[in-house]
Amino acid sequence: MTSERTQPTTLYPELDEDALKRYFEALTSGDTTHVAPARAAEIEEARAVALPVRVKIPGARGDELDGVLWKHLAGARERPAVIMPSPWTSLGWLVYVAQATRFAATGYNVLVYSARGFGASGGEVEVAGPLDVEDAGKAIDFLTDRVGAAPTALGFLGDSYGSGISQLIAARDERVHAVAALSTWGDVGEAFYENSTRHVAAVATLLSAAGDARLSERTRRAFDDLLADRNIEKTLEWAAERSPLTYVDALNRRSVPVFFAHAWHETLFPANQTLRMFQALTGPKRIDLSIGDHSGPEMTGMLGLPNRIWEDAHRFFAHHLKEVDNGVGGQDQVVSQVMWGAALESRPTWDAVTGSTERLYLTGSAVDGDGGLADKPDTGWSVRIQTGADTPATVADAIVTAGYAEMAGNPKVYAVNEIDRADAGVWASQPMAVTTKLRGIPRLHLAYTPSAHHSTLIAHLFDVSPDGAAHIVTHAPFTHLGKEPGQRVRAEIALQATGYDVPAGHRLLLVIDARDPFYGDANQPRATIDIAADDEDPSYLDIPLG
Missing domain, CATH: 2.60.120.260 (Galactose-binding domain-like)
Structure with a gap:
């Protein structure tokens, strides 16, 4: 049984949808009169480098995915790229417009898209299932075709839902060279069924926050079964297929660099299951741990404001995708914010914490x-x-x-x-x-x-x-x-x-x-x-x- 107070209708309560839409309209039109001066300067600088174009990406089973591609004015040439699958929200790719613009302005080809079943994308929500992974692969094909050249190096970045998809495509597709996974999961089964205890509020919240998304019959059955305490073994099998931890050996074989960001009091995907994934990785890795709950610590960055987590994600990609010598490779793996202050602590490994x-x-x-x-x-x-x-x-x-x-x-x-x-x-x-x-x-x-x-x-x-x-x-x-x-x-x-x-x-x-x-x-x-x-x-x- 759950309490109404535990079930928000959005995982992004601080996001201003109208402000994000004004930002995107200014990007596409060049008219910055309706955005703040700081955003106007940022937009004008970005537009001198790359312009966003709405696109439809052919996804799995012929379903079209709604997205945006930042096209560089310098024309087709080899450059690194970033692809960003959307979070669990009807806003879809819109939540990424500020950060995608920043990536584009610093030299990346950028493609953002709404995951299947959300927003204007076709298909049904599969919770990072095989069709979502196939969609991600087709997004790589689409980006390569539209810009006229394969990326010199490719990173997948996602927040929440998009973070799981990003890890899974990196495990399956050798064209992915690095991952940034914010407010993420490693083991869906443990996140939903910890110590044989059902996380009913987390599942009810996902159902509530899905809004008008089109959930597949299998997705709804998995959620309903967990809430009703039935068919748990089948649900855990379903969860294992959607868990990056299941495929960690594939990531380790290629030493894929992975950046994690997580909140200490994460109530949707509690920290220990993500830390198990982090510990299982043997390649280059980093984790930022912060005060707060799901997606909260990185929220200001989505609004285009200064944010240390997004800054670290940019530095991580700059090092691993552009070979920028910015110190990331030699830094400590773990950076944590101590409750309840602003102090940060760094440690070389999680074991050293x-x-x-x-x-x-x-x-x-x-x-x-x-x-x-x-x-x-x-x-x-x-x-x-x-x-x-x-x-x-x-x-x-x-x-x-x-x-x-x-x-x-x-x-x-x-x-x-x-x-x-x-x-x-x-x-x-x-x-x-x-x-x-x-x-x-x-x-x-x-x-x-x-x-x-x-x-x-x-x-x-x-x-x-x-x-x-x-x-x-x-x-x-x-x-x-x-x-x-x-x-x-x-x-x-x-x-x-x-x-x-x-x-x-x-x-x-x-x-x-x-x-x-x-x-x-x-x-x-x-x-x-x-x-x-x-x-x-x-x-x-x-x-x-x-």
Whole structure:
């Protein structure tokens, strides 16, 4: 079951469609009187180099794809190229006009197009299926034919939906030399079905945000099946075909350079599955991690404003497609923004993000009436959680939109004191003696006993200030199916990756409850979950330290 507040009707709430249309009209007509002075100067400079032309691209099965080609006034000659499949929005290619213009102005041939089933493109939405990959290949053919020369090097760039298509075509087509994938996924199955827990709010959001897009029968069935909790194995097979991780060996054989950008609190495609893809890549790679949620960190760049993620994407392509010696090749692979500030940290690899790990045991030692997180286990304690009730410990107020408040420095304040301890287990650390830098993936080992065959838990980790104000650091769901009632379950739960500074005097608070509107709930009515001390198998939280 999902909450209406978790289902936005667009994944791009900050985009001004009218402003983007005015920008494109000025590009094509040369009349810049209806755009801001800064945009007017940018457009006039770009028009001196290349002009955009609306095109229809012959796609798979004869379906035409709506697109725009930037034609250089210098005429046909060999030059690098960038192709950009659209995000999951009826706006289609329009969201790329500012950045595509910038690529064209710096010497690239550029083709943007609306993915099949969206906007004015033909066909039906296949969720980065084989027809989408075939479309991408035909887009390369079209670009080569229309400009009269094969690209000297070709990059695919996409945001959100287009990012998955970009990775998949790079794995299948040797004509693709580099990829930039913003707010992307590596494993669709894990994104939709994490720890056997259905991401119902994410799927409902995609359905809502699709608007008037034409979803194929197979696409709609996959979404409906996941929401209804049926045919899960078939849905995971469908997801594997659409997951870049399935084809990572093909990318590695050619050492395709890949640039990722992702948000720490991504609610549509949580970070860990993208990080698994990132870690599996053996070629040149980079990942930018930022405060916010899906597509939020790169949004200002889509509006034509300065944006570090788009800047890094341009530098990445300049290095790998134009052989510009701009330092990208020798830079650290991981650049992360620390919540909740503007500070950036660089590390040579993802493994280097975490310097050490500290183990905190769940104990019965009271901390303001709750259990403790301590350096040693203890005995004789137990916590019983009743299922069926939501608590104030939730992932976020809403998918996508909650991230904009985080980006503005106003993250949600949680009323953890209002959590009914009958509906949740709560464990608190002692106040931190110094600022504690959490860097990496916290891991929870939990031993519990359910009273029913199926059980779902959601683990939330909070930072709590001395005045009781709490901010969420990270979380993860976990579901166990088919266990005999009364038998012990041992859960290994990787919470989503984080880059977070817990100030001195603040405490870590672990909240485990049994319901969250973001997730499908496998719990049975009036069931209970018992978490208790176990001398042979104590429960603990491993926190990664920078």
